[in-house]
Amino acid sequence: MSILLISRGRDINPWLETIKSERPELDLRVYPDTGSEEEITFAITWNHPLGAFKAFPNLKCIASMGAGVDHILKDPELPEDVLITRVTDEHLTNDMATFTTAVVLNYMRGLSAYKAAEQEGNWQPKPYLRQRDLTVGVMGMGVLGAEAATQLKKLGFSVQGWAKSHKSIEGIPVYAGADELDYFLATSNVLICLLPLTSETANILNKTTFEKLPQGAYVINVARGEHLVEADLLEMLDKGHLAGASLDVFRTEPLPKEHPFWSHPKVDVTPHIASVTNPASAAKQILQNYDRLHQKEPLINVVSRTKGY
Structure with a gap:
């Protein structure tokens, strides 16, 4: 039950530090150093390489690092049975x-x-x-x-x-x-x-x-x-x-x-600064969904693929 961090164009270190501080026991991996692909059940992402998620057969949830999810939904090879969530903070x-x-x-x-x-x-x-x-x-x-x-x-x-x-x-x-x-x-x-x-x-x-x-x-x-x-x-x-x-x-x-x-x-x-995700607060919400997933409870802030939000 490993978590994968996968992002392009965004500094991932604050997310790593926050999650490790909150939950040091978690198996946290950073793309492309994924280790065993079968062990990854949860992904946290922003602007991932298209097609990357199809490599993880046991992936159950893809969590956006922000409020938007278009960067996820534009992937034509997105696994169909994976839940997608967004941040509301x-x-x-x-x-x-x-x-x-x-x-x-x-x-x-x-x-x-x-x-x-x-x-x-x-x-x-x-x-x-x-x-x-x-x-x-x-x-x-x-x-x-x-x-x-x-x-x-x-x-x-x-x-x-x-x-x-x-x-x-x-x-x-x-x-x-x-x-x-x-x-x-x-x-x-x-x-x-x-x-x-x-x-x-x-x-x-x-x-x-x-x-x-x-x-x-x-x-x-x-x-x-x-x-x-x-x-x-x-x-x-x-x-x-x-x-x-x-x-x-x-x-x-x-x-x-x-x-x-x-x-x-x-x-x-202005350089895309109107509202910037704070990993310290957003990570708590995402980790709550990680717990819910593995406790087989309903996730929060689930995105409708049909609506796009």
Whole structure:
């Protein structure tokens, strides 16, 4: 009953240290040094090499190191009978909510423009917006989206959500499905994408979507880079239909140095830091599932392969 840590592009040492500290008796292995493949029953992963999991005949569960699972589900050779779980953590949730709030406030007060003026030594006060001037629309009303919307509501913003199905969140109208998307977009001055990445949501931030937003709308993507059609965003920014965009996730990460987002005056770039998993808190939840698995108890935060989240 061994645990395999398998990750690309993420420092795995904090996970090793945390799990060893919590449970020193566990047989913990790090890919590709797997030892006997038959002994591995549980995997903890982020961005694994595609096809890697088919080598473990007794694997029962694949646990994502974060809230997202698209990096797992995109594997065409994923074993069919293996459970997949994700992390839901109050630190992740609060971090995302505070980040999106900070970005909305930055846009409302035009602070990025002042940073550019500072570099030029240009003292030029500008008019700014207030909460009453904006309706913030949050696409994706899961745990992260609901908390982001709730925190913005508490600050006095008019907030609305859009999801695959209707949800009940106090004080926040939630529209659902394709039939209600157009109205949601037409009434959102700030659009925040917090959708899971699925076949239905990939490329949803496209020209058609942007055209349905009010003139001068602002776009925030903190979900996945694959949600955004980059050329469409640049076109709508250059046409002046969109006032700007704040992007924390990209199709290629790190964002290539030659990418036009770096130098575009209407785009703010951050390096995928809106909400970062804390191994110290997330590992406890994952190890709880490891215990549940071997005690034949139901796991928590199990992902639906059909829904993609």
